[in-house]
Amino acid sequence: MDVSDLVDTTTGRQKRTIYSNEELYKQELERIFGRCWLFLVHTSQIPKAGDYFRTFMGEDDVIVIRQKDGSIKAFLNSCTHRGNRICRADRGNAKAFTCNYHGWSFAPDGSLAGVPLENEAYFGELDRSKLGLVQVTHVAEYKGLVFGCFDPDAPSLEDYLGDAKFFLDVWLDAMPGGTSLLGETQKMELGSNWKLPVENVCGDGYHLGWAHAGAMSAVQSMDLAGLSVGNSSTNLEGGLSVAGMNGHMALTSLDGISGYAFYPEPKPMMDYLEANRPTAIERLGKVRGEQLWGSQINITIFPNLQFLPGLNWFRVYHPKGPGKLEQWTWAMVENDMPDEMQAAILDNQCLTFGLAGLFDNDDGDNLAACTEQSRGWRTAQMDVFTNMALGRSGPRDGFPGDIAAGLVSEHNQRYFYRRWQEHMQAESWAEVPTYNINSLSVEEPGNA
Amino acid sequence: MLEMNPAPVLVEDMIALTQRLYHEARLLDAERFEDWLELLCDDVTYRMDLKRRRFRADRSPPAAVGAGVVFNENFARLKLRIDRLRSGYVWAEDPPNFVRRVISNVEIEPADAENEVIVHSVIVIHRNRIDGLARQFTAGRTDRWRHGTQGWCLAARDIALDHAVLPDSNINVFF
Ligand code: FES
Ligand SMILES: [Fe+2]
Numbered sequence: 001m002d003v004s005d006l007v008d009t010t011t012g013r014q015k016r017t018i019y020s021n022e023e024l025y026k027q028e029l030e031r032i033f034g035r036c037w038l039f040l041v042h043t044s045q046i047p048k049a050g051d052y053f054r055t056f057m058g059e060d061d062v063i064v065i066r067q068k069d070g071s072i073k074a075f076l077n078s079c080t081h082r083g084n085r086i087c088r089a090d091r092g093n094a095k096a097f098t099c100n101y102h103g104w105s106f107a108p109d110g111s112l113a114g115v116p117l118e119n120e121a122y123f124g125e126l127d128r129s130k131l132g133l134v135q136v137t138h139v140a141e142y143k144g145l146v147f148g149c150f151d152p153d154a155p156s157l158e159d160y161l162g163d164a165k166f167f168l169d170v171w172l173d174a175m176p177g178g179t180s181l182l183g184e185t186q187k188m189e190l191g192s193n194w195k196l197p198v199e200n201v202c203g204d205g206y207h208l209g210w211a212h213a214g215a216m217s218a219v220q221s222m223d224l225a226g227l228s229v230g231n232s233s234t235n236l237e238g239g240l241s242v243a244g245m246n247g248h249m250a251l252t253s254l255d256g257i258s259g260y261a262f263y264p265e266p267k268p269m270m271d272y273l274e275a276n277r278p279t280a281i282e283r284l285g286k287v288r289g290e291q292l293w294g295s296q297i298n299i300t301i302f303p304n305l306q307f308l309p310g311l312n313w314f315r316v317y318h319p320k321g322p323g324k325l326e327q328w329t330w331a332m333v334e335n336d337m338p339d340e341m342q343a344a345i346l347d348n349q350c351l352t353f354g355l356a357g358l359f360d361n362d363d364g365d366n367l368a369a370c371t372e373q374s375r376g377w378r379t380a381q382m383d384v385f386t387n388m389a390l391g392r393s394g395p396r397d398g399f400p401g402d403i404a405a406g407l408v409s410e411h412n413q414r415y416f417y418r419r420w421q422e423h424m425q426a427e428s429w430a431e432v433p434t435y436n437i438n439s440l441s442v443e444e445p446g447n448a
Numbered sequence: 449m450l451e452m453n454p455a456p457v458l459v460e461d462m463i464a465l466t467q468r469l470y471h472e473a474r475l476l477d478a479e480r481f482e483d484w485l486e487l488l489c490d491d492v493t494y495r496m497d498l499k500r501r502r503f504r505a506d507r508s509p510p511a512a513v514g515a516g517v518v519f520n521e522n523f524a525r526l527k528l529r530i531d532r533l534r535s536g537y538v539w540a541e542d543p544p545n546f547v548r549r550v551i552s553n554v555e556i557e558p559a560d561a562e563n564e565v566i567v568h569s570v571i572v573i574h575r576n577r578i579d580g581l582a583r584q585f586t587a588g589r590t591d592r593w594r595h596g597t598q599g600w601c602l603a604a605r606d607i608a609l610d611h612a613v614l615p616d617s618n619i620n621v622f623f
Contacts, residue, residue, distance in 0.1 A: 090500070092506035092508045093506060093507060182513050183511050183513070183516030185498075186518075188613065191617070214536075214539075217531075217537060218528050218529075219528065342513045346514060350516050351525070354518060356519055356618075361540070361619065362618075363617075364540075364617020364618055365578070366539075367617075
């Protein structure tokens with residue numbers, strides 16, 4: 001389908017059909033989820049050989065397995081005999097995966113290791129070497145984050161991430177010990193198109209003071225860049241909306257502490273930041289070490305990965321049709337954080353953005369309703385808008401990207417839909433533009 | 449096996465506690481949160497853990513820092529949740545939803561402490577929220593109820609939610 005009229009980035013307009021049209025959804029599975037690098041697992045979730053984790057790439061059920069040599073492979077979670085799902089557990093450790101249907105057995109490297117009655121019923125004529133699990137074309141790691149990609153022509157993961165690495169490293173590389181995801185997966189079904197939560201978290205600071213007013217009024221310690229209950233004020237100097245990095249973006253405050261300042265007991269967190277600030281500056285340079293590390297940051301990796309240093313939740317959205325998705329969330333920590341701090345972060349993440357999250361529970365119905373209001377015959381002909389602060393972006397000293405001031409802006413959303421349109425229009429990776437606007441030509445000290 | 453207090457639970461207590469569970473459910477259905485708080489001990493713990501879905505033969509260790517929770521509340525945190533619901537800003541609850549709790553499978557046994565009992569029950573929460581959208585949560589509960597000067601108060605509630613994927617976009621309800 002031609003998508004040239006569905007998104008207009010110059011005016012910040014989208015056609016509502018992009019949230020409900022079945023054909024567009026199928027095209028998304030092919031051209032976005034079938035083409036982009038998708039987050040699979042954090043290395044901390046499968047530390048040992050034989051450890052595996054089940055996830056999705058688009059609607060493809062995938063199993064990610066740590067190999068004997070320490071490398072990571074990913075396979076379609078589907079038996080090569082009659083197609084049955086071979087693994088029904090969320091994660092675990094296994095020596096082999098045996099299909100429930102007829103008992104074919106697959107080794108962790110994907111090879112078909114055993115076939116019942118191979119000689120008696122197949123007369124020894126089965127070529128097992130051709131019937132291994134189907135491997136995900138590319139699997140690569142960036143500092144603990146493991147991504148997979150189905151498209152053989154995709155750019156390298158490093159190139160795909162581009163200048164977003166500037167922000168990724170604030171989380172992944174500020175401390176020498178690296179990072180981890182904690183706990184079991186917090187899974188929620190939402191009656192929403194997958195783009196709406198991504199759009200919401202990538203740039204929509206506008207909704208915080210209104211949609212979350214109930215939680216904000218109850219949790220007195222929450223104060224983000226001057227956003228206030230009832231959307232009555234905001235301070236645009238407190239943050240940046242950063243986009244124009246291959247479809248990835250960041251929404252960041254700049255004080256170096258706001259991510260942790262609103263914890264119910266912030267003192268240990270502040271102590272940790274203070275004690276480790278020199279390390280962060282040494283590793284990331286002054287701008288990031290002082291202004292970003294410790295700040296509340298929303299990081300989005302196109303198309304469906306988002307994580308928020310500070311609130312410390314890490315999330316991926318799996319589409320389940322144009323009007324449905326599964327939202328998977330974990331708490332995230334730096335491994336250098338003391339155990340009690342990690343436990344406090346896990347607890348607070350569950351309290352604020354868990355399944356019964358004081359804040360998270362406000363978003364689902366809005367996203368679902370925006371999805372439903374794209375289905376009516378007349379309603380579907382309407383547009384929706386992300387035109388706030390249009391034309392008010394530019395470069396900023398010390399930062400990559402095209403940047404608008406403040407956390408309240410619709411700048412990032414425009415770039416998200418621009419990227420969506422670019423992928424949906426392109427027949428192949430060769431036609432997908434690459435851009436890292438205002439790239440920092442001279443790398444800061446500490447950058448490898 | 450836990451060591452059990454050999455004293456059997458009295459029939460009067462069984463009736464009183466079962467009625468307490470029904471009463472509690474009715475208070476919550478009617479959003480009489482403050483009245484519900486009156487039934488809780490000051491040191492109440494209210495917990496719902498995230499569950500593992502593993503093969504029976506799986507030997508991978510449990511998560512180091514913990515599985516994570518849906519609820520890990522004390523009295524103050526329950527109060528915080530009620531403050532949020534009472535703020536007038538929780539748009540998902542306005543208009544009020546049709547919420548009905550069904551409590552069943554009540555089983556009462558002695559606890560270690562003499563003035564406490566363990567109460568097992570099953571709760572089903574039906575919610576009709578937007579138009580025809582009806583969703584249901586099912587959970588098992590293991591409570592510890594304590595007898596004091598004010599009668600029975602809830603000292604601890606462990607809730608086992610029976611959904612691998614939460615089938616709704618919020619849990620603006622108490623179990
Ligand atoms: S479908 Fe898996 S063994 Fe037949
Ligand atoms: Fe939100």
